[in-house]
Amino acid sequence: MSVNKAILLGYVGNDPEIRYPEKDKPVASLSLATKEVTKNGVEVTEWHKLVFWGETAQIVERYVRKGTQLYVEGKISTREYQDRLKITRQRTEIIVSFFEIVGRRNDNNINS
Numbered sequence: 014m015s016v017n018k019a020i021l022l023g024y025v026g027n028d029p030e031i032r033y034p035e036k037d038k039p040v041a042s043l044s045l046a047t048k049e050v051t052k053n054g055v056e057v058t059e060w061h062k063l064v065f066w067g068e069t070a071q072i073v074e075r076y077v078r079k080g081t082q083l084y085v086e087g088k089i090s091t092r093e094y095q096d097r098l099k100i101t102r103q104r105t106e107i108i109v110s111f112f113e114i115v116g117r118r119n120d121n122n123i124n125s
Contacts, residue, residue, distance in 0.1 A: 017088045019107045021061060022115070023047035025081045029065075031074045041070035042106075045083060062106040063087070069109065082115040 026044040033039055045061045063085060065073045077083065087109040096102055 018086065019061075019089050020084075020086050021045055021047055021107065022084045023061070023082070025077055025079055025083060026060065028079050029070075029073050029077055031070065038067060039070040039074070041065040041073040043073070043077070045085065045107075062104060063109050064090075064106045065109050065112070069112070073112075076114060081117055084113045084115050085109050086111040 023045045026046050029041040029043045031039055031041050042062065042064050045063050047059050047061065049057050049059065051057060085107065087107045089105065090108050091103055091105045093101055093103050
């Protein structure tokens with residue numbers, strides 16, 4: 014047996030980017046920041062790439078903006094791609110299966 018599940022609660026760092034790789038099949042992507050305080054009292058921010066498909070992507074496009082606090086559940090996925098210079102790169106993403114808008118933060122305080 015194995016489990017691949019990610020649960021995150023954090024703030025959106027950028028407005029969603031929407032693409033249509035196939036007609037009528039939108040894909041939304043955005044970054045989510047989570048914060049953790051270490052034993053030494055240092056606050057560390059971790060950035061996560063989130064991907065939303067289909068109807069979920071349309072909802073994200075309509076209601077989510079930079080500064081929105083999101084609760085998300087999904088699976089961790091790593092993929093390879095080639096950049097513009099034909100260099101092979103890897104990207105780890107959370108493919109979101111469920112999300113809930115928790116609140117909104119003032120855009121002026123997004124980095125605090």
